[in-house]
Amino acid sequence: MNGILDKDYSSGSVLNFGELLxxxxxxxxxxxxxxxxxxxxVGGAELNVATAxxxxxxxxxxxxxxxKNGMSEQLVSFVQxxxxxxxxxxxHGNRVGLYFLTKGQDLKNDALIYDRANSAFAELTPGQVDWDKVLDGVTWFHFSAICPAISQNAADVCKEALEAASKKGITISVDLNYRAKLWKYGKxxxxxxPELAQYCDLIMGNIWAAERMLGVKVEELVTESGQKSLYVKEGQKSSEGIIxxxxxxxxxxNTFRFTANDNTNVEYYTVLYTGDKLYxxxxxxxxxxxxxxxxGDCYMAGLxxxxxxxxxxQQIVDFATAAAFTKLFVNSDATNKSVEEIQKAIKQ
Structure with missing residues (x-):
């Protein structure tokens, strides 16, 4: 059996690690x-996963x-x-991270402005957190590539958490979120x-993120082709390279989402590779x-x-894909769609 599929997670919880924004x-x-x-x-990639x-x-x-202030109390109550x-x-620290995104625009658009420097999360340092306590009762640990993109401190703390989770036998997942406007600290x-991915049981992203972050090459002709069959084939090749x-x-x-700049004509499908088979x-x-x-956070939550x-x-990839697609019609950072609503949206 596949180790990630035949494990009992029900005895514990999923811990999502990341910056509230x-x-x-x-x-x-x-x-x-x-x-x-x-x-x-109120958002942040990992909080969106936790919410779903x-x-x-x-x-x-x-x-x-x-x-530790009144606004944080309000935010924590909102999350609870x-x-x-x-x-x-x-x-600890003095501030909450912010980002500005013009309504209707994409995260990769010039309308995105980050204001995260010197946030409480960015100023975490190794040795501060008691990971044995934090990870008690956890069977799954999730983070995204946004965390180590914030600062060297955040990257070091992320590795510290992964080492602790790995020692406890906790299943670990990562979303290869790439944010061009982060990664400004010389790395x-x-x-x-790659140093963080070595701890992961499940890696999610797309073939281009895997190339940029993990060095798994994508054929240039595939990118230019626009052909679904070639994208799917490259998805399998990339997955095999990662494993x-x-x-x-x-x-x-791997997700494949194609849309015009004005949020029209959306095409969305995904692939999951596990047990030497592509779904x-x-x-x-x-x-x-x-x-x-x-x-994408909703897709990760679906997985x-x-x-x-x-x-x-097959059930996993179908549910995750439908979850991500239905999120495109929710005006919020996280989904509000129930399991039943998502199951009705599954395309065969």
């Missing part, structure tokens, strides 16, 4: 200046770092209302991520979508949900 969302036309009003969303898992009935915990265990949160992803490079890894998932999801299409933010409940690989 406030997303400030001005409108493109500047009306917020006249109205003295601007939407704020809690909604779907998986025991969900969240580790982040926050300053979503049935997420916040007992692992570490309090490239390829300098950092060969990182023997602890037992499953690799392809159904294909989802839409003429327009509402919000791309958090779709964890499937493995946590010991579903078979």
């Amino acid at each position: 406030l997303r400030i969302t001005p409108d493109a036309g500047g009306d917020w200046l006249q109205e003295n009003s601007i939407p704020v969303f 898992l809690a909604l779907w009935g998986v025991p969900s915990r969240y580790f982040t770092a926050l300053p 209302e979503k049935n997420i265990d916040t007992s692992s949160i570490y309090y 490239e992803p390829i300098d950092v991520m 060969k490079q990182f023997p602890k890894c037992k499953a690799v998932a 392809l999801s159904g294909e989802h299409r839409a003429e327009t979508i509402i919000d791309k933010v958090g779709s 964890i949900y499937g493995f946590y409940n010991n579903n078979d690989p």
Whole structure:
């Protein structure tokens, strides 16, 4: 049996490790200046995963770092209302991380501005956190490549947490989120991520992220082709390359989302490679979508949900894909779709 598929996770919870962020969302036309009003969303990739898992009935915990003040109390209460265990949160420092993203724009767009320097999470250092205590009762640990992109300290703390989780036999997953506007402390992803990926049982991303972060090459002709059959084939090749490079890894998932710049004509499908076999999801299409933010996080949550409940690989990839696609129609960082709603959206 595949080690990640035949494990009992139900005795513990999923711990999501990452920075809580406030997303400030001005409108493109500047009306917020006249109205003295601007939407704020509570998010962060790992919190989005935690929110989805809690909604779907998986025991969900969240580790982040926050300053000890009144605003943090409000934020923690907000997270707790979503049935997420916040007992692992570490309090120190002076500020919460922010990012600004113009309404309707993509995270890769020039409309994205980060304001995360000197946040409580960015200023975590090795030796501060009692990982034995934090990881007690945890059977799955999740993080994303955003964490080590923030600062050298964050990368070092991430490795410390992974070492502790690995020693406890906890299953570990990573989302290869690439954010071009991070990684500003003198390191490239390829300098950092392979060292962290060696601890992972499940690696999720896309073939281009795997190339940039783990050095698994993608044929240039594949990228230029636009052909689904070639993308799927390259997904398998990339997955096999990752598993060969990182023997602890037992499953690799790749997403393929194509859309016009104005959020129209969306095409979405994914593949999961595990047990020497590739599983392809159904294909989802839409003429327009509402919000791309958090779709990949929802996919990651869908994978964890499937493995946590010991579903078979085809069920896992179908559920995760439908979860991510339905998130595209939710105006928030995290999904609000139930398991039943997602199951109805599965494409065969």
